[in-house]
Amino acid sequence: MRALIFSFVFILSSTYWLTGCANESAASASQKLKIIPELQNLQTLGEQAREKNLPILLAFGAEWCAFCHQLRDEVLNPMMLSGRYDGKYMYMRYVSLDDRNPIPGFDGRPIRKDQWGESYGVDLTPTVLFIDGNGNEVAPRLVGIANIELYAAMIHKALNTAYNKMGNSLRIPAMPEDLD
Template sequence: MRPRLSTLRALPWLAALLLASGAAHAAGHLPAVTDVAAQTAAATKAGEPLVVLVSLPGCSYCETVRRNYLAPQVAAGEIAAREVDMTADTPIRDIDGTMTTAKKWARAHNVSVAPTVLFLDANGQPVANALLGLQGDFYGAYLEQALDTARAKIARK
């Protein structure tokens, strides 16, 4: 059975659409924090902290941290990272099993600046200093230093 000519003509458009949707997904957000206990447990089982990007909608600095620093490491399987919109009422199951919202969770973690990157252990406790804002040319080094500190603390537990 031969493909119809109209189907063959549509293939380049379909390929372009698939590529565009993949690029849009790659530029999108990290997976959301939904269950802190489960997500921190999974990360620490792998010897990693749960890296949480606390962001704001439309925040260009948040996008830079996400796109240039966190997403490539997530894609390479190097870190476990999630994202929280500090203005959203998105439901989150907290470390103790209670339900809260993204906004309240960020506030409970004393986040007042976006982007903020947190490094959490299996108990939802910080295991490295949070990265606040986007600290210029050395952000990658600050991120790696925080990850090293967090990994060392998790390895000792």
């Protein structure tokens, strides 16, 4: 009987330990996938965008949204990792609508990301907005994912629209693979 109890406790503790390791590695893998920076400060970001006259790409998403993870993992993170976009053609930030902590708005006053998203009419995720350094939309928004393979090209098209609307002579090739 004692051997049976010992075996049961051993199996139970081993299962608990292995599950903990799996959850820890899954959590760390999930953290590694969050490469596009989370929006932390609109005031600073707006100043940077105004200084360079670059648009800001804001990807609104939620933790429960599988398409948001797909967009981040397959399009936005590779764009960030390339080092060719952020601060050169645009500023890119992810806006988690699950985050209820206030951040500084364009005017420095605290705002909540979910409420700020609502003020732009963001009610579906993922939604990608293109705004200038003052918070004005400067290109058509992208809502949902129609074709993930062409999503980066759709971003490029929106960026060229934004440059034109912002009076910026910068242009970006239609296809990401043509970007040097």
